[in-house]
Amino acid sequence: MLNLERLRALDALARHGSVGAAAGALHVTTSAVSQQLAKLERETGQRLLARNGRGVRLTDAGRLLAEHAGRILSQVAFAEADLEAQRGQVAGELRVAAFPTAARGLFPAALAALRTAHPALRVRSAELDPEPAVAGVVRGDLDLAVVLDWYNKPLPVPDGLVTAPLLDDPAEVALPAGHRLAGREEVDLAELAEEEWITWGEGEFCHEWLLFTLRSKGVEPDVRHRAGETHTQLGLVAAGLGVCIAPLLGRHPVPPGVVLVPLRQRARRHVYVVWRADADRRPSIHAAVDTLRATARRLG
Secondary structure, X not given: OOOHHHHHHHHHHHHHOOHHHHHHHHOOOHHHHXXXXXXXXXXXXXXXXXXEOOEEXXXXXXXXXXXXXXXXXXXXXXXXXXXXXXXOOOOEEEEEXXXXXXXXXXXXXXXXXXXXXXXXXEEEEXXXXXXXXXXXXXXXXXXXXXXXXXXXXXXXXXXXXXXXXXEEEEEEEEEEOOOOOOOOOOEOHHHHOOOEEEEOOOOOHHXXXXXXXXXXXXXXXXXXXXXXXXXXXXXXXXOOOOEEEEEOOOOOXXXXXXXXXXXXXXXXXXXXXXXXHHHOOOHHHHHHXXXXXXXXXXXX
């Protein structure tokens, strides 16, 4: 009989592409994954892996079994969700992620409230940009993720996921206190055409949104500094090194020397939570979503 943990190791290898990445996703050592895969080869009597340079690749038999493993593990997830729903208990482990400002602005209060209300639930959290967070939920590496759309740039959400809104997060432009526009009631993005910009890391969803939005206004931004964390960006603004877009969520306290001015475009991020439809009956999922929504309402 095929061993479920060995199938899980094979599935992780197929999804992540290497033994090391599979081990990271499963929170085990690389040697543990290698041992499970070697045992699976002995059990099946088939060669499932082949050397590929310094790594490994799946053979035809390995790919075939990995496809079956994915379906089997999905059915196991359904069964676990049904059993958890029948018990009605919020218990076990919940793996969650959020983009950095949501991890700062929502997670401390929400996860503390969740632990108080449900002490039998073990939560593991991580900061993760929206696109890899959605991919992690799809793969089953995460149970739940807090992600975002921008008002003019939606985040692609694959079929098979459930979503629930949390809050709308307004964004303003952060300017050095002595900036020529610092006394304005609002600013149009086109007025910032000649500015030096501080933005997120290249390839990050919010960075791509900023480029898309500025270019739609005929502005090719002069990006001088990149930082994933809002407070680092605001620190650079305070030092007079450029301007940035600063959403409300997770930005306080704003450092001295920074002035926040609303954008004429009324830029907003739509913050929401996603999870797999096959886990929709799990009480732990709904407890986490309810707690996140309650925390978001208090912020509003």
